[in-house]
Amino acid sequence: MTTTTTSAPQVSAIRPKVLFQKVETSFPDANIMFSVSIPSSAIGGMTLLESSILVSLAKLTGAQTFFEFGTYMGATSVLLASNAPPGAHVTTLDLPPADIDLSAASADKAALILQNDTENDNYLRRQFAEKGAFYIDRAPADVQCAITRLHLDSRKLDPQAQQLSAQFDFIFIDGGHDYETVAIDTANALAMAKPDSVILWHDYRSKIHGDVTRFVDDFSGDHAVIHVENTMLAFILNGNFKRLLAQ
Numbered sequence: 001m002t003t004t005t006t007s008a009p010q011v012s013a014i015r016p017k018v019l020f021q022k023v024e025t026s027f028p029d030a031n032i033m034f035s036v037s038i039p040s041s042a043i044g045g046m047t048l049l050e051s052s053i054l055v056s057l058a059k060l061t062g063a064q065t066f067f068e069f070g071t072y073m074g075a076t077s078v079l080l081a082s083n084a085p086p087g088a089h090v091t092t093l094d095l096p097p098a099d100i101d102l103s104a105a106s107a108d109k110a111a112l113i114l115q116n117d118t119e120n121d122n123y124l125r126r127q128f129a130e131k132g133a134f135y136i137d138r139a140p141a142d143v144q145c146a147i148t149r150l151h152l153d154s155r156k157l158d159p160q161a162q163q164l165s166a167q168f169d170f171i172f173i174d175g176g177h178d179y180e181t182v183a184i185d186t187a188n189a190l191a192m193a194k195p196d197s198v199i200l201w202h203d204y205r206s207k208i209h210g211d212v213t214r215f216v217d218d219f220s221g222d223h224a225v226i227h228v229e230n231t232m233l234a235f236i237l238n239g240n241f242k243r244l245l246a247q
Contacts, residue, residue, distance in 0.1 A: 010220035011234065013227045014245070016049060019056040022244065026060060034059075035082045037075060037135065043113060044072055044124045046202065050231045051076075054172070054200070055083045057235065060244050061198055063170035068092040069154050069185045070175030072124060074133030074147075080170070081139075081146040089146055091168075092133075094175070096151040100129035117209050121177055155184050159191040168192050174202035177209035186219065196239035204234035 023032055034055045039048050046054075058066075058080060064087065066080050071094035081090045101122075113123045136147055154175050159165045171189040175181060182201070189199045203209040204216050204227060216225055216234050226245070227234045237244060 011217060011225045011227050013229050015229050016053060016231070018245070019053060019060070019228070023056050023059055032059065036079055040073065040075060042073065042127070043120070044127070045075060047231065050202070050233055051079055053228050053231060053233055054079065057198055057200070058083060058170055061169060061196075061241055063198070064088045065168045065194075066090040066170045066172070067164075067168040067189070067192060068172045068174070069189070070094060070173070071133045071136075071149060072128055072174075073131070074136035074139075076172060076174070077133065077147050078135045078139045078143055080172075081143045084146070089148065091148045091150060092136075093150040093152060093154055093157070094128060094133075095125060095153055097129040097132065099153070100125045102126055102129060114208065117177060117211065120208050154188070155181060157184075157188050159188055164192045166192070166194055169194055169197050171197065171199045172202070173200065177203055177206075177212050179211040179215050182212055182215045186215070193238060196241050198235055198237055198241055200233055200235040203232050206232050 034052070036048065036051045036055070039045055039051070054076070062085070064085060066084065066089070068077055068080070068090065071077060071092040074092070077090050077092045081088070084090070112119050114120070133149065136144060136149070139147075157164075171193055173182065173185045173189060175185055186199070186201075193199055201212060201216055203212040205213050219225060223236050224242070225234050225236055
């Protein structure tokens with residue numbers, strides 16, 4: 001695996017093509033295709049490259065059980081469900097829409113939303129409350145059936161009480177972006193992950209959500225975090241999955 005030193009010495013970096021090459025060598029006799037929507041122009045969406053990285057990691061790990069912190073438009077839920085093997089399931093969690101404060105919606109200004117992390121998160125919450133996870137709503141029936149939506153503040157999630165402990169192969173953290181919420185979501189993800197699993201964060205090295213970068217950099221002191229260059233994705237591999245990127 002090719003690594004470079006980032007601003008946080010414990011975080012390694014790989015080029016996207018490293019993952020693509022691993023997929024090619026893992027499936028040498030097949031053209032590996034995947035389905036993806038045209039990237040949304042809305043604030044908060046993922047790039048086409050980031051979508052490709054998520055699917056590549058899902059293919060490499062053979063993930064069947066997915067959990068997502070932060071449903072938002074539902075595009076990532078649909079991406080994972082559409083490209084997972086038969087019988088796979090995606091569980092996605094976001095706030096109860098009725099609990100989201102809409103009072104500041106008329107004050108939304110692009111310049112502020114794109115510069116201030118708190119305003120950005122509040123804007124994304126309002127968009128979710130007003131529009132819902134419309135990518136899921138308009139997905140084909142078989143994709144919708146492969147997705148379970150939970151409405152709960154992730155900071156109140158109790159994996160053991162809700163029978164979510166050690167249940168998931170693939171966990172994607174992209175909910176609240178303040179340090180405390182990312183820390184709680186990560187602790188819950190560790191409890192919810194199977195021994196062989198991958199946990200990913202979005203908005204690492206974001207110009208808006210600096211708390212995500214600070215948390216992941218701190219977390220990397222005790223965990224082998226990998227950042228995918230030219231994306232805002234970072235991840236860890238657990239158990240036997242650590243071998244996937246071994247030379």
